[in-house]
Amino acid sequence: MSQTLKIVLAQHAMGDDAQKNLETSLELIGQAAFAGADLVVLPELHRTPYFCKSQQARFFDQAEPLDGPTFQALSNSAKEHDVVVVGSIFEARQAGLASNTAIVVEKTGAMAGHYRKMHIPDDPGYNEKYYFAPGDLGFEPIDTSVGRLGVLVCWDQWFPEAARLMALAGAEVLIYPTAIGWDPTDTADEQARQLDAWRIMHQAHAIANGLPVVACNRIGYEHDPDGGHHPAHFWGHSLIAGQQGELIAEANDQATLLMGTVDIARTDQVRRAWPFLRDRRVDAYEGLLSRSLSDES
Amino acid sequence: MSQTLKIVLAQHAMGDDAQKNLETSLELIGQAAFAGADLVVLPELHRTPYFCKSQQARFFDQAEPLDGPTFQALSNSAKEHDVVVVGSIFEARQAGLASNTAIVVEKTGAMAGHYRKMHIPDDPGYNEKYYFAPGDLGFEPIDTSVGRLGVLVCWDQWFPEAARLMALAGAEVLIYPTAIGWDPTDTADEQARQLDAWRIMHQAHAIANGLPVVACNRIGYEHDPDGGHHPAHFWGHSLIAGQQGELIAEANDQATLLMGTVDIARTDQVRRAWPFLRDRRVDAYEGLLSRSLSDES
Numbered sequence: 104m105s106q107t108l109k110i111v112l113a114q115h116a117m118g119d120d121a122q123k124n125l126e127t128s129l130e131l132i133g134q135a136a137f138a139g140a141d142l143v144v145l146p147e148l149h150r151t152p153y154f155c156k157s158q159q160a161r162f163f164d165q166a167e168p169l170d171g172p173t174f175q176a177l178s179n180s181a182k183e184h185d186v187v188v189v190g191s192i193f194e195a196r197q198a199g200l201a202s203n204t205a206i207v208v209e210k211t212g213a214m215a216g217h218y219r220k221m222h223i224p225d226d227p228g229y230n231e232k233y234y235f236a237p238g239d240l241g242f243e244p245i246d247t248s249v250g251r252l253g254v255l256v257c258w259d260q261w262f263p264e265a266a267r268l269m270a271l272a273g274a275e276v277l278i279y280p281t282a283i284g285w286d287p288t289d290t291a292d293e294q295a296r297q298l299d300a301w302r303i304m305h306q307a308h309a310i311a312n313g314l315p316v317v318a319c320n321r322i323g324y325e326h327d328p329d330g331g332h333h334p335a336h337f338w339g340h341s342l343i344a345g346q347q348g349e350l351i352a353e354a355n356d357q358a359t360l361l362m363g364t365v366d367i368a369r370t371d372q373v374r375r376a377w378p379f380l381r382d383r384r385v386d387a388y389e390g391l392l393s394r395s396l397s398d399e400s
Numbered sequence: 401m402s403q404t405l406k407i408v409l410a411q412h413a414m415g416d417d418a419q420k421n422l423e424t425s426l427e428l429i430g431q432a433a434f435a436g437a438d439l440v441v442l443p444e445l446h447r448t449p450y451f452c453k454s455q456q457a458r459f460f461d462q463a464e465p466l467d468g469p470t471f472q473a474l475s476n477s478a479k480e481h482d483v484v485v486v487g488s489i490f491e492a493r494q495a496g497l498a499s500n501t502a503i504v505v506e507k508t509g510a511m512a513g514h515y516r517k518m519h520i521p522d523d524p525g526y527n528e529k530y531y532f533a534p535g536d537l538g539f540e541p542i543d544t545s546v547g548r549l550g551v552l553v554c555w556d557q558w559f560p561e562a563a564r565l566m567a568l569a570g571a572e573v574l575i576y577p578t579a580i581g582w583d584p585t586d587t588a589d590e591q592a593r594q595l596d597a598w599r600i601m602h603q604a605h606a607i608a609n610g611l612p613v614v615a616c617n618r619i620g621y622e623h624d625p626d627g628g629h630h631p632a633h634f635w636g637h638s639l640i641a642g643q644q645g646e647l648i649a650e651a652n653d654q655a656t657l658l659m660g661t662v663d664i665a666r667t668d669q670v671r672r673a674w675p676f677l678r679d680r681r682v683d684a685y686e687g688l689l690s691r692s693l694s695d696e697s
Binding site: 265296 | 518520521522539555558560561564565568569570593594597601603604607608644645674675677679680681684685686687688692693694
């Protein structure tokens with residue numbers, strides 16, 4: 104028995120023209136559907152350049168409500184092409200409150216659900232705590248006609264806790280829209296270690312939870328609007344991993360539609376061989392709810 | 401500033417003669433110390449063949465107390481060679497109660513501490529739940545003259561929770577004595593996926609926690625004492641990974657002293673760049689204490 108899901112990751116670059124970026128995404132959704140996709144995933148914050156490189160109040164003008172223009176466009180496209188779409192928006196919630204939100208659009212064009220990024224980064228080039236409140240919806244999978252989707256966003260990928268909670272809640276596939284790249288001033292060795300670490304974390308979430316994992320990353324070189332201190336070279340390398348962490352497909356750093364088929368039914372087989380969910384020591388995990396168990400005095 | 405630690409993993413095979421196995425371990429500790437090791441790690445249950453391939457009451461005769469002959473021998477060796485040793489025993493606690501226990505021996509020959517394997521496997525060829533009660537000491541690092549050691553054992557390696565709890569408790573390096581191998585009847589592809597997954601999980605613990613990780617595995621082909629249904633080909637591939645998951649050293653499937661130097665002080669640098677501990681959503685992790693968040697009705 105198998106229950107296959109054909110996933111297409113629309114890895115692309117974003118320029119200064121938000122409308123043009125959106126049209127590129129829509130064009131790629133159409134191509135993906137033509138290629139037989141059941142599910143199309145877009146990169147994180149795919150409507151605009153990655154504005155979090157600097158802290159500028161004017162960028163809040165780019166925020167939009169859940170049912171704003173990005174949803175409307177994705178909704179029309181999902182319905183036209185009969186495909187489920189995972190998109191990503193800068194969500195305006197009320198004055199002074201915004202989130203980094205993934206939206207899942209059903210084949211009917213309806214909103215299947217949304218996920219607000221729970222782990223928010225804040226480091227040079229990725230000043231997200233300035234723009235986004237921490238997610239307040241928890242780790243809840245989103246039910247769709249193609250399965251129960253464990254949608255997480257970028258920085259969440261470094262936290263095994265997030266993947267595990269989605270798995271425990273019944274997610275059938277883990278999906279990460281991402282925007283991660285190299286600091287061009289880092290050495291080649293450092294850049295290689297970072298990309299390897301990123302790939303390994305996604306594979307590890309697959310292994311630890313017996314689930315397929317996909318990540319759709321941005322590509323392209325984006326200047327720092329503050330004047331060049333923190334440019335980013337988004338590294339692409341979107342990937343599709345199977346339940347044992349094996350790579351089914353991986354992109355390079357160029358624009359691409361990355362296609363791969365995962366077999367949702369294989370999760371049960373893999374978990375019989377590797378019954379990690381059976382053996383978790385839930386009686387001994389309380390420390391996970393602490394920030395630290397060894398505060399230095 | 402650096403604070404280096406030279407680690408040697410004594411990857412070797414075990415035969416039917418327990419005394420000879422122990423002598424091999426002692427010989428390797430001496431060689432490792434001669435090569436400059438600060439810390440030597442032995443494989444899981446290094447005194448005997450991996451008896452958990454079958455359920456036989458007579459094998460409980462092999463269990464020994466914490467301060468039994470294995471500790472005594474390792475203690476003498478650690479003191480003679482001025483090195484910290486991580487060993488592994490089948491611990492007899494009282495009639496009908498045994499554990500799979502790692503012991504850490506100080507350079508003075510004293511017991512620095514012990515860890516009882518928390519996650520116990522139970523699948524064909526690895527019938528550990530028959531022999532070992534689940535560990536009851538939690539995830540507590542062990543302080544030694546060469547650092548605060550986060551000692552875990554084999555099956556623990558598949559649980560990000562265990563690595564995280566050791567990291568939160570201040571472990572400076574994660575250490576896994578292991579006994580894992582291929583089922584010779586599996587396909588070459590399946591065997592490759594399993595070994596890759598094993599390596600990836602260790603690398604992921606390093607990345608997610610910004611800690612060096614080492615695993616010392618058994619090698620060799622061991623027959624099933626029940627008559628051949630579950631032989632194991634222990635795959636070796638002991639490894640030393642740095643704080644970004646980068647492989648510092650990895651063995652093949654032959655006997656070896658695998659040497660590598662980790663820089664404990666680098667943890668602070670890596671965690672400044674990747675501040676995952678800062679951003680954990682401890683307010684939203686309560687579900688990790690549940691077996692399932694999606695029980696099927």
